[in-house]
Amino acid sequence: MSCEFRDRIVTAEQMRAIEGRLFEAGMPVAALMEKVAGRIAAWVVGQFPLQRYPRIAVVAGPGHNGGDALVIARELAAQSYQVQVCSPADRLKPLTADHLRFIGYLGIPVVKAVETLDPWDVLIDGLFGFGLERSVEGAMADAVAAINAANRPVVSIDLPSGLHTDTGEALGIAVQATHTLCLGMWKRAFCQEESLAYLGQPHLIGFDIPPQAIEAGLENVPSVWRATLATIREKLPLPRQPNTHKYRVGHLLLVAGSRPYAGAALLAALGARASGVGMLTLAVPESLRLMVVAQIPEALVVGCPETTEGAIAHLPDTLDLSRYSAIACGPGLSRHAGKVVKAVLQSQTPLLLDADGLNGLADLGTIETLKQRQSPTVLTPHRGEFKRLFPEQLENSGDGGAAVQQAAAQSGAVVLLKGACTAIAHPNGTLWYIPESTPALARGGSGDVLTGLIGGLLAQAMASDADDSFNSALDAALVGAWWHGQGARAAARDRTELGVDGTQLAQYLNPVLAQVLA
Numbered sequence: 001m002s003c004e005f006r007d008r009i010v011t012a013e014q015m016r017a018i019e020g021r022l023f024e025a026g027m028p029v030a031a032l033m034e035k036v037a038g039r040i041a042a043w044v045v046g047q048f049p050l051q052r053y054p055r056i057a058v059v060a061g062p063g064h065n066g067g068d069a070l071v072i073a074r075e076l077a078a079q080s081y082q083v084q085v086c087s088p089a090d091r092l093k094p095l096t097a098d099h100l101r102f103i104g105y106l107g108i109p110v111v112k113a114v115e116t117l118d119p120w121d122v123l124i125d126g127l128f129g130f131g132l133e134r135s136v137e138g139a140m141a142d143a144v145a146a147i148n149a150a151n152r153p154v155v156s157i158d159l160p161s162g163l164h165t166d167t168g169e170a171l172g173i174a175v176q177a178t179h180t181l182c183l184g185m186w187k188r189a190f191c192q193e194e195s196l197a198y199l200g201q202p203h204l205i206g207f208d209i210p211p212q213a214i215e216a217g218l219e220n221v222p223s224v225w226r227a228t229l230a231t232i233r234e235k236l237p238l239p240r241q242p243n244t245h246k247y248r249v250g251h252l253l254l255v256a257g258s259r260p261y262a263g264a265a266l267l268a269a270l271g272a273r274a275s276g277v278g279m280l281t282l283a284v285p286e287s288l289r290l291m292v293v294a295q296i297p298e299a300l301v302v303g304c305p306e307t308t309e310g311a312i313a314h315l316p317d318t319l320d321l322s323r324y325s326a327i328a329c330g331p332g333l334s335r336h337a338g339k340v341v342k343a344v345l346q347s348q349t350p351l352l353l354d355a356d357g358l359n360g361l362a363d364l365g366t367i368e369t370l371k372q373r374q375s376p377t378v379l380t381p382h383r384g385e386f387k388r389l390f391p392e393q394l395e396n397s398g399d400g401g402a403a404v405q406q407a408a409a410q411s412g413a414v415v416l417l418k419g420a421c422t423a424i425a426h427p428n429g430t431l432w433y434i435p436e437s438t439p440a441l442a443r444g445g446s447g448d449v450l451t452g453l454i455g456g457l458l459a460q461a462m463a464s465d466a467d468d469s470f471n472s473a474l475d476a477a478l479v480g481a482w483w484h485g486q487g488a489r490a491a492a493r494d495r496t497e498l499g500v501d502g503t504q505l506a507q508y509l510n511p512v513l514a515q516v517l518a
Contacts, residue, residue, distance in 0.1 A: 005214045006206070007231060009186045009224040009433065012131045012165035018185070018209060018217035025213070030095060033064060036207050037071030040181055043205065044072070044155060045079055047179070048122050053153075056081045057120035059143060061127035061161065062089035062096060068157050069126025070099035077108055084109040086117055088127075088139045113139075114146035122153045125175045127161035130187055135172035136162045144173045156180045159189055160198040167399055168192030181205045185214070186226050191401065191433035193420045202435075222405065222429030227436075227482050229516060235475040237276065237460045238517075246278035250459030253324040253349075254452060255340060255357075256331040257284040259310025262291065263502075264332025264355070267445045268452035269296045270506035272328070275456025275480070278463070283319065285312050304340075311336035314343070321347040325462040328455030330357025331448040338363060345373070350462045350473060352378040354451040355385075362388040371412030376473035378458065379407075380416045380451065401431050414473045416454075418447065422481045426474045434478070437485045438500075440492040445502025446484075453509065454480030487512045 010018070023029060044056075058073040060066035070085065077083040085103055087110055092100060104110060111117055125147060127140060136144060144162055147154060154177045159165060162174030168189040178200040182190060189195045190202050225231070240249065252272055257265030265284050272280050273296070284292050286303035287310065293301050305313040311334040321327060321344065329344045333356035341360030344351055351373070353361055358381050361367070367389060370377045379389070386403075387394060390410065393403040401423040408415040408425035416424045422434040457476040466472035484505075490512040491500040 005185070005209075005211065006204070007186070007226045007228050008214070008218070009188055009191060009226050010218070011188050014217055014221065015130055015165075015185060015187065018213050021213040021216050022209070029064065032207065033067050033071055033095070036183055036205070037068045038075060039205050039207065040068065040157065041072045041075035041079070043181060043203070044076065044122070044124070048153070050079065050081060053121040054082050055119065055121045056083045056124065057086065057117050057122070058083060058124040059086045059088070059114060059127055059147065060096070060100065061140070062092045063129065064093060064096065065126050065129030065157055066092065067096040067099050068129075069124055070096065070103055072124055072126070072157075073103060073108060074099070074106065077106065084111070084117055084120070086111050086114050086143065088112060088114070088143045114143045120152065122155065123147060123150065125154055125156040125161050125177060127175070129158040129183075130165040132159075132162070132164065132171060136174070137172060141173050144175050148176050153178045154200075156200075158183045159187060160195075163189050163195055163198055165189050168195030170194070170198065174198050176200075179203060183207065184209055188224070188399070188401070191226060191421045191423070191435045192399065196420055222431065224401065224431045225433070227432055227434045227478060232479055232482050233517070235479050237457065237464070248463060249276065249278035250325040250456065250461075250463040251279040251281065251323070252277045252455050252459035253281045253283060253321065253327045254455060255283045255312070255315070255327065255329040255344060256333060256448075257288050257292075258312065258332055258334040258337065259285060259287055259306070261332030261334060262288050263445065264448045265292060266295050267448035267502040267506065268328065268331040268455070269299060270503065271449035271452025271509070272456040273298070273452070274506055274509035275453050275460070277456035277459050280456070281324070283312065283315060285310055307336050309334060309336045312340050314339045321349050324349055325459035326350040326352065326455060328352040328354070328451050328458070330354040330360075331451050333357065333360070335359055335363070345369075348374045350375040350377075350458055350469065352380065352451065352455050352458055354380045354447065358385045358389060367411045373412075376470045377411075377413040378416065378454065378473050378477050379411065379413050380418060380447070380454065380477070382418045382447065386417055401425070401433060405429055405431050414470065414477055416477045416481060418450070418481075422485070424474065424477050424481065426470060430474070432474075432478050434481050434485060436482075436489065438489045438492045438497060440497040440500035441485070441488045443501060446488065446500075446505055449502050449506050450480060450484045453484055483509060483513060486516060490515070
């Protein structure tokens with residue numbers, strides 16, 4: 001498969017269309033099955049060597065996913081594994097039935113129920129592939145329950161049996177895999193929070209789909225992508241020009257903080273610091289100014305008039321919003337800073353809104369007016385904030401990514417929905433998923449760090465005179481969210497998922513980037 005499509009994500013309908021092109025062009029189904037199964041068998045041999053995992057159980061369903069499993073069983077038996085097969089279905093597709101008959105000819109044991117399998121070291125789940133739409137019941141549900149009860153390594157072919165391809169929802173019951181080998185192209189379920197308890201470690205097994213088949217199958221649909229290191233490398237603001245200086249790599253204005261939420265401004269500033277932005281100015285309530293200066297000495301700190309509640313009452317008249325490369329607004333502002341949110345929205349400077357910046361936007365009820373801004377707007381809500389801004393989108397879609405696409409189209413903004421599988425959409429429909437995260441981020445302050453990090457990257461992108469400012473804003477959000485997740489994963493490895501507070505997270509951002517780039 002072309003590198004151009006290696007990170008593309010497809011729905012069940014789109015994958016059917018792509019495979020249909022292959023079969024129409026003359027690719028025999030049996031030949032494709034042999035190719036795919038051969039690659040999966042090679043992966044299994046590499047991951048589970050014969051000396052340590054000699055006993056392999058294969059559960060084969062009635063369709064071509066079951067056929068794949070039976071070919072894998074045959075190939076592993078030829079490699080001297082002790083293979084046994086469970087075939088719980090009463091009726092099989094003709095090609096799958098042929099493979100099962102040959103399994104019997106080879107003398108490989110075949111049973112009807114998973115419970116009657118002899119003890120095994122690894123199980124291959126080939127009950128159902130992509131495209132399942134009805135609930136798993138009867139003998140098939142019993143087979144899934146028995147697989148899950150065994151507490152042994154399970155490798156699922158294409159998807160854990162029982163998962164909906166697009167939403168990741170368990171249709172009644174689903175296999176809880178330790179590894180899932182996605183075939184050909186990433187399916188949308190791999191980027192849904194509902195599927196995370198079932199997928200285990202995901203792996204893409206390519207089978208050399210011709211680019212013309214992919215192009216035909218995905219014609220006239222918005223592109224959906226999975227973020228990878230290769231993608232992020234291309235979008236990082238690195239390397240810098242040897243003769244650059246601080247005024248060429250962005251000036252971020254961070255509007256944040258209130259007396260009750262002073263720490264949010266500091267955490268956002270730490271994220272901005274890690275981004276490498278050339279200049280950072282913080283606008284905070286006057287009562288926080290000296291504290292922020294002491295903690296972030298390299299920043300310019302502007303003290304603002306404040307309300308009786310300790311929020312920024314309004315931005316100083318001397319603060320010219322047009323002189324900044326980008327503005328990030330929201331962390332710790334409190335709900336008493338509505339005038340501040342209105343002021344930044346009226347500017348034409350590229351803008352990121354988070355936290356109380358989003359709450360202020362919801363209070364103003366001006367989502368559609370974002371389209372009138374000449375510069376890009378980036379919105380970074382969690383699910384609660386998203387529901388306040390776009391109350392109908394999540395209810396009308398079982399897919400968070402689809403809801404984000406609709407929200408971006410409605411608002412004209414780049415929308416980033418934070419979560420275990422972060423989704424980021426451009427107003428033109430392009431959608432990116434970042435499926436690599438960690439529960440360590442389920443902690444107050446982590447979103448403030450993300451705001452500063454994306455804000456700093458946005459300022460750098462805007463300072464570079466990009467040809468398409470909206471694409472540059474999308475790239476900044478994508479890089480920042482991926483980088484943030486990698487930092488949290490690294491911190492969790494060292495400190496456990498309980499030990500990653502906002503300050504620690506910020507400290508891991510630059511070391512983890514250096515590590516992954518190396």
